[in-house]
Structure formats: C-alpha cells, structure tokens
Amino acid sequence: MTASLLPRAPRVGSRPAVLSPMAVLAVAMAGSLLFLAVAGPVIWGSAAERLDLSAVLQGPSAAHPVGTDNLGRDLFARVLTATRLSLVLALAATLLGAVAGVVFGSLTAVVGGRSRRLLGSLVNLLLAFPGLLVAMFFAVLFGAGAVGAVLALAIGSIPGFARLTQTLAARVADTDFMAAARVLGLRRHRLLWRHVLPNIAEPLLLNTTISAGSALVALSGLSFLGLGVQAPGYDWGQLLSQGLDRIYAEPLPAIAPGLAIVYAALTFQLLGEVLAQAAARRHGGLPRVPGQTARPASPVPPATDDHVLEVEDLTVAIATPDGVSHPVRGISLALRPGEIVGLVGESGSGKSLTALALADLLPEQARAAWRTNRLLGTDVDTMTPGARDRQLATGLAMVFQNPASALNPSLRIGTQLTEAARTHLGLSRSDALAQARLTLTRVALPSPDRLLRSRPHQLSGGQRQRVMIATGLMTRPRLIIADEPTTALDVRVQRQIVELLRGIRREAATAVLFISHDVALVADLCDRVLVMYGGLIVECLPAAHLATDARHPYTRALVESAPDLSADRDRPLRTIDGLPPDPLSPGPGCPFQPRCTNRQARCAEEHPPLSDLGVGHRVACWHPMPPAAPHIKAALT
Amino acid sequence: MTGMSDMTARLAVLARRHPWSTFCCRRAVRLTVSLCAVLTGSFAMIHLIPGDPVRAALGIDAAPGLVAARRHQLGLDQPLVAQFRHYLSGLAHGDLGVSLVTGLPVAELLRTRLPATLEIAALAFLCTVLVAFPAGLLAAIRTRDGRHPRSELVFTAATAALTGLPDFVLAAGLTAGLAVGLELFPIAGGTGARSLVLPVLALALAPTAVLARIVRVEALKVLAEDYVRTARAKRLPAVVLYLRHVAPNMLVGSLTIAGNLLPALIAGTVLVEKVFAWPGVGSALAQSVVAHDYPVVQAMALVLGTVVLVANFLVDLLLGLLDPRSTIREM
Numbered sequence: 023m024t025a026s027l028l029p030r031a032p033r034v035g036s037r038p039a040v041l042s043p044m045a046v047l048a049v050a051m052a053g054s055l056l057f058l059a060v061a062g063p064v065i066w067g068s069a070a071e072r073l074d075l076s077a078v079l080q081g082p083s084a085a086h087p088v089g090t091d092n093l094g095r096d097l098f099a100r101v102l103t104a105t106r107l108s109l110v111l112a113l114a115a116t117l118l119g120a121v122a123g124v125v126f127g128s129l130t131a132v133v134g135g136r137s138r139r140l141l142g143s144l145v146n147l148l149l150a151f152p153g154l155l156v157a158m159f160f161a162v163l164f165g166a167g168a169v170g171a172v173l174a175l176a177i178g179s180i181p182g183f184a185r186l187t188q189t190l191a192a193r194v195a196d197t198d199f200m201a202a203a204r205v206l207g208l209r210r211h212r213l214l215w216r217h218v219l220p221n222i223a224e225p226l227l228l229n230t231t232i233s234a235g236s237a238l239v240a241l242s243g244l245s246f247l248g249l250g251v252q253a254p255g256y257d258w259g260q261l262l263s264q265g266l267d268r269i270y271a272e273p274l275p276a277i278a279p280g281l282a283i284v285y286a287a288l289t290f291q292l293l294g295e296v297l298a299q300a301a302a303r304r305h306g307g308l309p310r311v312p313g314q315t316a317r318p319a320s321p322v323p324p325a326t327d328d329h330v331l332e333v334e335d336l337t338v339a340i341a342t343p344d345g346v347s348h349p350v351r352g353i354s355l356a357l358r359p360g361e362i363v364g365l366v367g368e369s370g371s372g373k374s375l376t377a378l379a380l381a382d383l384l385p386e387q388a389r390a391a392w393r394t395n396r397l398l399g400t401d402v403d404t405m406t407p408g409a410r411d412r413q414l415a416t417g418l419a420m421v422f423q424n425p426a427s428a429l430n431p432s433l434r435i436g437t438q439l440t441e442a443a444r445t446h447l448g449l450s451r452s453d454a455l456a457q458a459r460l461t462l463t464r465v466a467l468p469s470p471d472r473l474l475r476s477r478p479h480q481l482s483g484g485q486r487q488r489v490m491i492a493t494g495l496m497t498r499p500r501l502i503i504a505d506e507p508t509t510a511l512d513v514r515v516q517r518q519i520v521e522l523l524r525g526i527r528r529e530a531a532t533a534v535l536f537i538s539h540d541v542a543l544v545a546d547l548c549d550r551v552l553v554m555y556g557g558l559i560v561e562c563l564p565a566a567h568l569a570t571d572a573r574h575p576y577t578r579a580l581v582e583s584a585p586d587l588s589a590d591r592d593r594p595l596r597t598i599d600g601l602p603p604d605p606l607s608p609g610p611g612c613p614f615q616p617r618c619t620n621r622q623a624r625c626a627e628e629h630p631p632l633s634d635l636g637v638g639h640r641v642a643c644w645h646p647m648p649p650a651a652p653h654i655k656a657a658l659t
Numbered sequence: 660m661t662g663m664s665d666m667t668a669r670l671a672v673l674a675r676r677h678p679w680s681t682f683c684c685r686r687a688v689r690l691t692v693s694l695c696a697v698l699t700g701s702f703a704m705i706h707l708i709p710g711d712p713v714r715a716a717l718g719i720d721a722a723p724g725l726v727a728a729r730r731h732q733l734g735l736d737q738p739l740v741a742q743f744r745h746y747l748s749g750l751a752h753g754d755l756g757v758s759l760v761t762g763l764p765v766a767e768l769l770r771t772r773l774p775a776t777l778e779i780a781a782l783a784f785l786c787t788v789l790v791a792f793p794a795g796l797l798a799a800i801r802t803r804d805g806r807h808p809r810s811e812l813v814f815t816a817a818t819a820a821l822t823g824l825p826d827f828v829l830a831a832g833l834t835a836g837l838a839v840g841l842e843l844f845p846i847a848g849g850t851g852a853r854s855l856v857l858p859v860l861a862l863a864l865a866p867t868a869v870l871a872r873i874v875r876v877e878a879l880k881v882l883a884e885d886y887v888r889t890a891r892a893k894r895l896p897a898v899v900l901y902l903r904h905v906a907p908n909m910l911v912g913s914l915t916i917a918g919n920l921l922p923a924l925i926a927g928t929v930l931v932e933k934v935f936a937w938p939g940v941g942s943a944l945a946q947s948v949v950a951h952d953y954p955v956v957q958a959m960a961l962v963l964g965t966v967v968l969v970a971n972f973l974v975d976l977l978l979g980l981l982d983p984r985s986t987i988r989e990m
Contacts, residue, residue: 290823291819
C-alpha cells in the first residue's frame with residue numbers, strides 16, 4: 023500500500039554506470055587471485071620445492087616468513103604456489119557439477135508430466151543431504167586423490183544446480199512463448215538450447231560464482247581430511263592439515279593456508295554479492311529528504327474548539343532519486359464533531375498521503391509540514407511526543423482500504439481489538455474484553471465471543487472491515503479517518519459499511535473524514551465534499567450540491583464519469599483524458615489546466631486561489647463552469 | 660478400477676478432514692524412502708570401492724590368509740543378496756559390524772561417539788537461532804525504509820564475511836588465537852563445558868550470519884505490511900509492536916531457512932571435530948577414512964545420513980505445526 027503511494031525508483035539504466043566500492047574491491051581481489059594462480063608457481067615454485075634439512079619445522083623468520091615444513095621447505099612459498107591447484111580444482115568441480123546439474127535440471131523442463139515428477143523427487147531426495155556429506159561419500163568410493171575429490175564434489179553439487187534449473191526452467195516452461203515454441207514443433211534439445219537456457223543464464227551465473235567459493239572450501243576440507251590432494255602435490259587444505267598438527271608450537275603454519283582459503287572464499291562471496299546487487303538494484307531504497315520537518319508554528323490563531331481537526335496549509339514532500347516531489351501542496355481542512363466530510367479525487371491526487379500525514383504514519387521518505395495542525399482543539403506542535411502519540415491513538419481512528427491485509431494474520435481478533443485500549447486507557451484484560459464484546463455488537467457483528475477467539479483468515483471481507491472499525495472505536499475516538507474503506511468490498515457490503523459509519527456518527531457525534539474516489543458514494547454519505555486534484559483542493563461544496571452545482575471543470579468531469587450521478591443515460595459516460603500532473607515538477611498555473619476543456623491563457627500562468635461562492639461553496643478556478651449542467655438539471659426535473 | 664477410484668476419493672476426504680495428520684504421514688513416507696536410500700548407499704559403499712577393501716585396510720604386505728579370514732569375517736565372500744540381508748538383519752539387532760583396524764564392534768564405538776556429536780550440533784544450532792533472530796530483527800528495525808544506510812552496509816558486509824568463513828578454518832583460527840595464544844579454552848578433546856565453547860562457536864558462526872541476513876529480509880517484508888501500519892496507528896510500545904506484531908509473522912519463513920542450514924551444520928561436525936579432536940562421529944569418520952577402516956566409515960556415513968534426515972523431518976513437522984495454513988497449501 024505504502025509502496026504504491028511512492029513514485030517508482032528509476033531503472034538501473036537511467037543511472038550512470040559507476041562501479042560501487044564493493045565491486046571495485048571484488049574485482050581487485052579476483053585479480054590478485056588470478057595473478058597468484060598464473061604467476062605463483064613461476065615465481066615461488068622452486069622455493070616451495072627446495073628441501074633444506076638443516077631448517078626443518080622452523081617458526082617464522084626473516085628468511086621464512088611463515089616458517090618451514092618437516093622437510094625444510096618454505097611454507098610462504100608453498101601457500102602462494104598452492105593457489106593455482108586450489109583454484110583449478112575448485113573451478114573444475116564447480117563447472118562439472120554445474121554442467122551436469124543444468125542438463126539434469128533442464129531435462130525436466132522439456133520432458134512430460136510423469137518423468138518430470140520422477141526427476142523432481144530424485145533431486146529432492148539428493149538435496150536432503152548436504153553436498154559435503156555426499157562429496158565425502160563419493161570421495162571414499164573414488165579413493166583419496168585430487169581427481170576423485172573433484173568428481174565427488176561435482177556429484178555433490180549436481181542436486182543444487184538441478185533444483186535451481188528446475189525452478190527457473192519451470193517458470194520459463196509455463197510462459198506462452200514456450201507453448202508457442204512447442205506448437206511450432208521445435209525439437210526438445212533445440213528448445214533447451216534456444217529458449218530455456220538463455221532465459222535462466224543470469225541466476226545460474228550468480229549461483230555458479232557462489233558455488234565456486236563453496237567448492238573451494240569443500241575441496242580444502244576434503245584435502246584437510248586426507249581425501250583430496252595427496253603428497254607430493256599440495257593445496258591449501260593439505261597445508262592447513264599439516265599446520266594443525268603443530269599448532270601448539272607454531273600457529274602460523276596453520277593460519278597462513280587458512281587465511282588463503284578465507285581470502286579466496288570471500289572473493290567468490292563478494293563477486294556473487296556484487297552480481298546479485300546488480301540484478302536487484304532496481305529495488306533500491308529511496309534517499310531521504312534533507313532537513314524537511316514541521317515548520318515552526320506561526321502565532322497561535324484564536325482557539326476554535328468546536329473543531330475536532332483543523333489543518334492549514336498541509337504539505338507532504340517525498341524524496342525520490344530524481345528530486346523532491348510534492349504530492350500534497352498546501353491544503354487546509356477542518357471537521358466539526360459529527361460531521362462527515364468526503365475527500366474525493368483520482369488515485370495519485372494526494373488523498374491517501376493526506377490521511378497518513380494527519381495520522382503521522384507517513385513512510386520514512388515522506389515529510390509533512392503545516393502552518394497549523396490542531397487535533398481535538400490542541401496544537402500538535404505544542405504537545406510532547408508522548409502526549410501526541412496518546413492523542414493520535416485515542417482521539418483518532420484509522421480505517422484502511424484493504425481489511426484483508428490491515429489485520430495481523432497471526433493474532434487473534436481479541437488481541438488486536440483490545441491492545442490499544444489496554445495500552446492507552448489502562449483497561450484491564452477483562453474490562454477490555456467486555457468493552458470489545460460491546461463494540462462488536464455495535465458494529466453489528468454476531469457472536470462476539472467466538473469472534474474474539476478467531477483469526478482474520480476465518481472472517482469474510484465485510485466482517486474484517488467491521489472488525490477494523492470496531493478496533494478504531496475501542497478508544498472512543500472523536501474522529502475517524504477512513505481511507506477508501508469500501509473499495510476492496512463488494513457493493514452490498516459497501517452499503518452496509520456506509521450505513522455503519524452513519525450510525526456511529528449519529529450515536530457518538532464522531533466526525534468522519536471519508537476518503538474515496540467513488541463520487542456517488544461520497545455524495546450519498548457526506549455532509550461536505552472536498553475535491554482534490556494534483557495535491558490541491560480545487561473545490562469544496564455541500565454534498566447535496568455535488569451532482570448539480572459543481573463549478574470546477576474537474577469536479578464536473580468526475581461527476582459525469584460516475585454512472586450513478588450523471589442521470590442522463592443516453593449520453594456516454596465521460597472519461598477524463600490525460601494524466602494527473604507530475605508531483606516532481608508542478609507548473610505555475612492551475613494543476614488541471616493541461617486536461618481542462620475550458621482552459622484559457624491565464625490558467626497556465628497563474629494558480630487560481632480558492633474563492634468563496636457563498637453557502638459553503640468555494641472553488642479554485644479562473645473560469646468556473648456555469649452554476650448547473652443543463653442536461654443533469656433536465657434529467658432531474 | 661471402481662474400487663481403486665473409490666479408495667482415492669475416500670483418502671481425499673480423509674486428507675481434507677485431517678490436514679495435519681495427512682501432512683505427517685506424507686513426511687513419514689518421504690523419510691522412510693530416504694532412509695532406504697541411505698541404507699542401500701551405505702551397504703553399496705563397501706562394494707563400489709575399486710579393488711579389495713580388506714587388502715586396502717590391512718596393507719599390501721598382509722598375509723593372504725589373514726585377508727581371506729577378514730573377508731570371511733565380514734561376509735564379503737557371500738552372494739550380494741545374502742550380504743544385504745545379513746547387513747539389514749545385523750542393523751535390526753544393533754550390529755554394525757567390526758572395525759578392521761581395532762577389531763572392536765562398531766556399535767560400541769557409535770554408542771560413545773554419537774552423543775558427543777549431537778551435543779555440539781544441537782548446541783550450535785540453538786546458538787544460531789537464538790543469536791540470529793534478535794540480530795536480524797534489530798538490523799531490520801534499524802534499516803527499514805532505507806534508514807541508516809551505513810548500518811545496513813556494515814551489517815551486510817559483516818554477515819557476508821562471516822558467511823564466507825569456512826568452519827574448519829575458523830576452528831583452526833580459534834584454536835590458534837583463543838586456545839594456544841590466550842589459553843582461554845582447552846585446545847582439544849571433550850573435557851567439560853569449557854571445551855564445548857570453541858567447537859560450537861566454529862560450527863555456529865557462519866550459519867548465524869546466513870540466518871541473520873534472512874531474518875532481516877523477512878522482517879523488512881513484514882515491516883512493510885499494512886497490518887504493521889495498523890499496529891503503528893495504535894501507538895503501541897516498541898516491544899509490543901515488534902514482538903507481537905512483527906516477530907510471529909516472520910517466524911515461519913526464517914525457520915524454514917534455519918532448517919535448511921541444519922544438514923550443512925551436521926556435515927560440518929566432521930571437519931570441526933577433527934580440528935578439536937572432539938570424540939564424536941565426525942572425527943571417527945575422518946580417522947577411519949584415512950585408515951581405510953571401511954566398516955566404520957560405512958556405519959558413520961549411515962548414522963550421519965540418518966541424523967540429517969531425521970533432523971529434516973523434525974524441522975518439517977515443527978514448521979507444519981507453526982503454520983497450519985502452509986501445511987494445507989502444500990498438499
């Protein structure tokens with residue numbers, strides 16, 4: 023929900039291609055490994071083999087930085103020289119395993135149902151065992167040695183690659199495009215090479231990189247156990263094993279090959295990380311707005327205590343990678359006790375962000391500012407954070423659009439209903455439950471006791487929304503902000519919820535800010551209507567006048583696009599051409615001007631203020647429409 | 660034919676009425692099939708080895724008479740089917756054969772070794788879960804909505820580095836640093852609670868890092884949910900918000916990953932036990948592999964494979980209990 027309110031981050035392509043520090047580090051580490059693998063044996067190879075029986079099992083010295091082994095060979099040279107063998111074996115095992123696994127896994131994409139299931143369960147069976155254990159098993163079978171260890175490890179990594187390929191290929195196999203390829207009668211191996219593999223190459227490359235790191239560690243482990251490389255050959259695992267035998271006397275001969283293994287493993291890990299990040303960059307987080315907070319309060323205006331909510335000049339700013347966007351650009355609204363006020367507009371007009379700003383629930387990237395913001399007669403800027411939280415939690419209730427996702431799936435309804443009252447009103451558990459039963463009856467939900475014990479997935483959509491409203495009512499709020507509370511519900515349930523809100527207003531004089539894009543519903547339920555467009559309020563009028571007396575071209579267009587209101591059934595329903603303005607770069611003129619059929623020169627240059635037309639009707643338009651649309655009037659008389 | 664379809668229909672009804680028991684049955688069948696595979700694999704091992712395993716174990720210069728006697732003792736001179744039957748009936752009676760090197764019964768070795776391995780594996784898994792959950796959740800809370808990008812970088816880099824640390828290399832490093840260098844812990848062997856610290860640490864560190872990352876991602880997903888916004892609107896204390904509204908919803912996803920880490924952790928005991936000379940199954944396996952003591956290798960492979968399968972099974976059942984909806988969905 024929140025995500026849909028925010029502008030999308032631009033795709034990777036729109037940013038300059040600069041390597042991140044992590045990518046630079048990964049490339050540098052990989053380069054150093056490559057250098058050691060190629061040049062290591064050439065530079066240090068002879069030193070690594072030179073026997074010196076006068077200097078056996080020495081500790082670190084100037085001549086031998088890591089010490090010497092039991093034949094007096096320099097261990098530093100041996101660790102560096104071993105880079106080539108360690109890497110070559112790891113890469114060989116990974117590639118063998120990857121090729122075999124991909125072939126095995128992609129077979130399932132091209133064979134039919136029964137064989138696919140069989141191959142799938144075979145992979146499942148093998149996957150139950152860790153690769154290292156499988157590799158050890160086969161290493162024992164193949165006999166100790168480098169070739170045996172590589173084959174064993176390749177076999178151990180087949181199931182993982184096969185599973186990944188199966189999953190990815192199944193995704194490709196289900197596409198229309200594969201169905202079309204089958205219809206065209208392409209042969210199986212051609213399907214595999216031409217269509218399946220290219221579509222799954224990227225995740226496979228990522229997995230291969232990470233697997234190469236694990237293979238290096240596993241091969242070192244096999245050598246460490248004595249199952250891998252045998253003397254006179256040597257790799258890091260074998261050097262570590264020899265070093266460990268004398269770790270009591272000299273730690274360095276064990277630590278040096280250990281560090282080499284860690285360095286190489288980290289290199290592959292980092293490469294994988296960089297590849298994964300490149301693939302996932304389009305989901306990157308948005309930067310924050312620098313220094314945008316609530317403006318200091320201006321001289322306190324005369325207290326108007328008969329309002330439950332009074333906000334002047336509310337703005338919301340959101341930081342995006344392309345600059346600061348202003349989806350709400352300075353709106354003022356006030357609600358009296360018992361008043362139901364509608365806030366209508368298309369999606370993207372800033373309605374929901376206004377609601378979230380009033381409830382102080384904006385996402386992290388968004389900042390609200392205002393000239394005045396008085397909740398229940400108290401200026402929120404003068405309240406302590408604790409008092410403000412309490413005021414918001416008890417005085418204001420929020421009802422969100424989708425009751426299916428707004429209730430916590432793993433908590434009982436009873437807990438979700440009572441927790442706010444217990445936290446802020448200090449009710450005991452039993453008192454809170456008693457009140458919850460009463461409240462559930464009030465929102466016309468039967469058998470409250472059973473309901474309190476159930477979880478959200480056991481309720482219907484309408485029941486859930488009633489529960490949401492009941493949750494809000496538990497703290498006896500003076501104001502309910504309902505953000506599209508009926509949009510996700512079917513028409514019959516919509517009517518019930520609307521009736522419920524009416525009843526609540528009647529009983530407790532609770533004010534309701536009803537946010538909706540459904541003009542007909544708003545006209546039916548509300549006392550007053552605020553029409554929002556491009557982050558501004560463009561018209562404000564009594565709900566009874568909405569169908570007949572709207573003066574702003576946008577409001578008129580909204581009304582004419584609503585099937586319930588435009589009574590003239592012979593005319594086609596109107597749609598509004600064009601798109602709402604971009605909140606990143608609003609123009610100087612009227613926000614509706616590019617889509618307006620009645621625009622004139624001044625509209626693009628100067629922003630029209632809200633001007634009073636009398637009887638609670640105000641409009642922001644240089645050229646308001648004539649008082650009534652003739653065709654509607656005609657239909658009504 | 661009609662009887663068959665009748666039966667299927669009846670089973671389907673049963674499955675709908677008792678989703679949890681049906682789920683358990685399915686998992687039990689899967690476990691049984693996998694156990695059969697492990698049994699066959701461990702039996703086949705000794706026959707698939709190229710050359711003569713007895714000759715390999717006793718050395719090239721062993722007397723032919725001794726080799727023949729050992730072959731007979733192991734039953735290797737009998738037909739394959741008879742051997743398999745003998746192997747299975749032996750297992751049923753707790754007879755796992757005799758070590759080629761020491762001549763002692765393998766079952767006896769296992770009885771002393773298995774508890775030690777289970778001890779460090781279970782402790783390491785417990786530490787992994789107990790540390791990774793709070794760490795991942797705290798990291799998610801701190802870095803949600805793109806807050807504190809620097810903390811996120813540190814967390815990601817640190818966990819990535821720890822993930823890349825191989826357990827046996829870490830074990831060697833810990834030995835060098837904390838046991839030999841600072842003399843804080845015993846270098847090797849299983850002597851009391853203090854000797855547990857290093858093996859458990861070596862086993863647990865990498866899985867903890869992996870799990871903490873997963874927990875963070877899962878928690879970030881939950882933090883972006885509508886119901887968390889509902890909870891925020893109630894202005895609950897932070898502890899209630901995160902422990903009551905966030906934690907339960909990320910539990911199943913994270914525990915699934917934790918369950919997947921368990922087999923690798925058990926396999927890791929083989930190498931870590933060798934470093935610390937920990938008297939468990941792993942070090943016995945490592946020794947017997949080098950000594951070509953195949954009956955022991957066979958038994959230890961069987962036991963480790965079984966432990967992995969049973970651990971998987973238990974984790975599956977636990978997840979099914981925690982999230983009944985996913986159990987039903989999967990069927």
